[in-house]
Amino acid sequence: MRTDVATAKVLSEELLTLAGVPAAAAAQQAQLLVAAEARGVRSHGLLRLPRLITRLRNGTASATRTGIHSWFSPTYLSVDGEQGLGPVVALAALDRIVPAAREHGIACVAITNNNHLGMLGWYAEQVAADGLVCIAATTSEALVHPWGGTEAIIGTNPISIGIPSCPRPLVLDMATSEVSMGKIHEYALRGQKLEEGWALDRSGEPTIDAEEAIHGSIAPFGGAKGYALGIALGAMVTAITGCAAGTAVAGTLDDVNPCNKGDMFVVIRCADAPISDYLDDVRSSRPADPQHPVTVPGDRSAHCDAKSRKYGFEVPDDLWNRLSTLRQELTADRS
Amino acid sequence: MRTDVATAKVLSEELLTLAGVPAAAAAQQAQLLVAAEARGVRSHGLLRLPRLITRLRNGTASATRTGIHSWFSPTYLSVDGEQGLGPVVALAALDRIVPAAREHGIACVAITNNNHLGMLGWYAEQVAADGLVCIAATTSEALVHPWGGTEAIIGTNPISIGIPSCPRPLVLDMATSEVSMGKIHEYALRGQKLEEGWALDRSGEPTIDAEEAIHGSIAPFGGAKGYALGIALGAMVTAITGCAAGTAVAGTLDDVNPCNKGDMFVVIRCADAPISDYLDDVRSSRPADPQHPVTVPGDRSAHCDAKSRKYGFEVPDDLWNRLSTLRQELTADRS
Numbered sequence: 001m002r003t004d005v006a007t008a009k010v011l012s013e014e015l016l017t018l019a020g021v022p023a024a025a026a027a028q029q030a031q032l033l034v035a036a037e038a039r040g041v042r043s044h045g046l047l048r049l050p051r052l053i054t055r056l057r058n059g060t061a062s063a064t065r066t067g068i069h070s071w072f073s074p075t076y077l078s079v080d081g082e083q084g085l086g087p088v089v090a091l092a093a094l095d096r097i098v099p100a101a102r103e104h105g106i107a108c109v110a111i112t113n114n115n116h117l118g119m120l121g122w123y124a125e126q127v128a129a130d131g132l133v134c135i136a137a138t139t140s141e142a143l144v145h146p147w148g149g150t151e152a153i154i155g156t157n158p159i160s161i162g163i164p165s166c167p168r169p170l171v172l173d174m175a176t177s178e179v180s181m182g183k184i185h186e187y188a189l190r191g192q193k194l195e196e197g198w199a200l201d202r203s204g205e206p207t208i209d210a211e212e213a214i215h216g217s218i219a220p221f222g223g224a225k226g227y228a229l230g231i232a233l234g235a236m237v238t239a240i241t242g243c244a245a246g247t248a249v250a251g252t253l254d255d256v257n258p259c260n261k262g263d264m265f266v267v268i269r270c271a272d273a274p275i276s277d278y279l280d281d282v283r284s285s286r287p288a289d290p291q292h293p294v295t296v297p298g299d300r301s302a303h304c305d306a307k308s309r310k311y312g313f314e315v316p317d318d319l320w321n322r323l324s325t326l327r328q329e330l331t332a333d334r335s
Numbered sequence: 336m337r338t339d340v341a342t343a344k345v346l347s348e349e350l351l352t353l354a355g356v357p358a359a360a361a362a363q364q365a366q367l368l369v370a371a372e373a374r375g376v377r378s379h380g381l382l383r384l385p386r387l388i389t390r391l392r393n394g395t396a397s398a399t400r401t402g403i404h405s406w407f408s409p410t411y412l413s414v415d416g417e418q419g420l421g422p423v424v425a426l427a428a429l430d431r432i433v434p435a436a437r438e439h440g441i442a443c444v445a446i447t448n449n450n451h452l453g454m455l456g457w458y459a460e461q462v463a464a465d466g467l468v469c470i471a472a473t474t475s476e477a478l479v480h481p482w483g484g485t486e487a488i489i490g491t492n493p494i495s496i497g498i499p500s501c502p503r504p505l506v507l508d509m510a511t512s513e514v515s516m517g518k519i520h521e522y523a524l525r526g527q528k529l530e531e532g533w534a535l536d537r538s539g540e541p542t543i544d545a546e547e548a549i550h551g552s553i554a555p556f557g558g559a560k561g562y563a564l565g566i567a568l569g570a571m572v573t574a575i576t577g578c579a580a581g582t583a584v585a586g587t588l589d590d591v592n593p594c595n596k597g598d599m600f601v602v603i604r605c606a607d608a609p610i611s612d613y614l615d616d617v618r619s620s621r622p623a624d625p626q627h628p629v630t631v632p633g634d635r636s637a638h639c640d641a642k643s644r645k646y647g648f649e650v651p652d653d654l655w656n657r658l659s660t661l662r663q664e665l666t667a668d669r670s
Contacts, residue, residue: 104410242608
C-alpha cells in the first residue's frame with residue numbers, strides 16, 4: 001500500500017510509545033526508520049520495527065536508556081549504550097561531540113552495547129549539514145566471507161562519510177558486502193536466482209540459489225580491495241570501542257540477543273574548500289550514457305527522499321498489516 | 336639487478352644529501368622509498384627518486400623545510416608543508432599528533448603544500464605498531480573516471496588504516512582505482528593488453544590498449560561503491576585541508592608543478608579488544624583453495640618485506656643505472 005512520511009512516522013511513534021518509549025525518543029527512532037523508507041533504503045526502514053518492538057517487550061532493548069557517558073578528554077567520549085535504542089543513544093552522543101569538534105577541531109565517540117543505528121548515512125548527513133565532516137562506522141553480524149575464503153566471519157561493516165557542500169552534503173553510505181543479506185532474503189521470497197559472485201553456500205561453493213546463500217556467506221564488494229576495506233573497518237571499530245568481533249557479534253538481526261557490536265563517529269572541522277564547485281564539475285562531466293548524468297554520493301538518495309516526501313511511498317501490504325496488528329496488540333496490552 | 340635494503344638506502348640517502356637534503360631528512364625520505372621496494376610496492380619505491388631529485392634541483396621540492404605548524408587546539412594540527420619532502424613533513428606532524436592522541440584519545444593533522452608521501456601504509460603501520468589506530472588519506476592527480484562517467488576527474492585517492500594487533504598491525508593500504516597508472520605504464524612498456532574494465536581511452540570508450548589508456552582514464556575499483564568511496568575520500572581530504580581538487584591537483588606525478596594536494600592523519604586510542612584472536616580466526620578460516628590460506632591486510636606486505644630484507648630484491652637495470660648516473664651528476668655539480 002501507499003503511505004506518506006507523516007503517516008508512517010505517526011504510526012512508528014505510536015507503536016514505540018505503546019511499547020514504553022518516551023515521546024522524544026520515539027520521535028528519534030521513528031525519524032530514522034522513516035528517513036530510510038523515504039530514501040529507498042528499505043532494509044533499514046519500517047521492516048525493522050516489529051523486531052524492535054519485540055526487543056523492547058522482552059528487554060533486549062531498553063525503552064528509556066540513553067547511554068552512560070565517560071569523557072576521556074574534552075574530545076574523546078566513550079558511551080556504554082545500556083542497550084538503549086540505537087538512534088537515541090547515538091544522537092545523545094553526537095549532541096555532545098559535534099560542539100566539541102566545533103570547539104577543538106576534532107572529536108569522537110566510541111559506543112558499545114547499543115541497538116541498531118539504522119541508516120548510517122543519516123547521521124553523517126545531519127553532521128555535514130551542520131558544517132562538519134563526519135566519519136561513521138559500525139560493525140555487524142558475520143555474514144561476509146574473506147577474499148579467498150569460504151566462511152561468514154566478517155560483518156557487512158558499513159562506512160558513512162558526510163561532507164558539507166551545496167546544494168546538499170556529499171554522503172557516502174555503503175556496506176562493504178557485495179549485496180545485503182536483506183537483498184538475498186528478497187530474492188529468496190521471490191524465488192529469483194542471485195547474480196553470480198554474490199554468495200557462497202554453507203559448504204563454501206558459489207551459489208545462485210538464494211535459499212542456499214542464506215545459510216552460507218555473502219561476497220565482499222570489489223574483490224580483494226573491498227575485503228581489505230571491510231575487515232579493516234570492522235577491526236578498527238572493535239579496536240576503538242572494545243566491542244565483539246566476527247561470529248561473536250549478535251543482536252542487530254535477531255530479537256533475543258543483547259547488541260554487542262560497536263559504533264564510532266569522528267567529527268572534524270572543515271577548511272574553506274571548493275567542494276561544491278568540484279562536485280558540480282563531476283556531475284557535469286561527460287557521462288557514458290547521455291541519458292544518465294554522472295551523480296555523486298547522496299544525490300540519488302536526496303532525489304528519492306524529495307520524491308517520497310511529495311508523493312508518498314510504497315510499503316508492502318503484509319508489513320503494513322503487521323504494524324497495524326502490532327498496534328492492536330500493544331493497545332490491548334496497555335488496557 | 337639485485338640489491339639489498341641497506342645498499343638501496345645508502346644510495347638513496349647519498350643522492351638526497353648531494354641534492355642538499357640534511358642527513359636526518361634524507362634518511363626519512365630514503366626509508367619510505369626503500370620500505371616500498373622491500374614490500375613490493377614499486378610504484379612508490381626507487382623509481383620516484385629521479386623525479387624527486389629533479390624537484391629538489393628546480394625548487395619544486397624544498398630540501399630543508401619541515402612545515403609550519405599551527406595548533407587549532409591541543410588535538411588539531413594544521414601544517415603548511417612549505418613544499419618540503421613528503422615523509423619529512425608528515426613524520427614531523429605525526430611526531431606531534433601521536434603523543435596528543437595518546438594524551439587526549441584522538442588527534443589529527445591536516446597538511447597542505449607537501450610533496451608525495453610515498454607508501455601511505457607505512458605511516459599507518461608505524462602508528463599502529465605504537466599502539467594506536469591511524470586513518471591516513473591523501474588526494475592525488477585526477478586519473479579516475481566516475482562510475483557512469485568517462486573523464487578523468489577523480490584522484491586515485493588512497494586510504495590507509497593501521498590497527499594494533501599481534502604479531503603485526505593490520506594495515507589496509509589501497510588506492511580507490513581499479514589499477515594504478517603505474518601499472519598501465521608497465522603494460523604499455525611491455526606492449527601487453529590491459530584487462531577489460533580497467534580503463535577508458537580519451538574519447539571515453541573502453542580500451543585494452545595501454546597507450547590509449549594513458550591518455551584516457553582508469554576505472555574506480557569495485558563499481559559504484561568503489562567510486563563513491565574514492566570521491567568521498569578525495570572530497571573529505573579537500574574539505575578538511577582546503578587543498579585543490581580534481582583536475583586542479585598537480586605535483587605528485589610531474590617535476591614542474593608545486594604539490595597542491597592534501598594529506599590527513601587521524602590517530603585514535605584503542606580499547607582493550609580481542610583483535611589479534613579475531614584476525615587469527617580469519618586467517619585460519621577455510622580457504623577456497625587449500626593452497627592459499629586466507630590472509631588479512633598487511634600479511635602479504637609483511638611477508639614480502641621479510642623476504643626482501645633476507646634475500647634482497649630486484650631493481651630494473653635501467654633504474655639502477657639512472658640512479659648511478661644521477662650520483663655522478665650531483666657529485667660533479669658539487670665539486
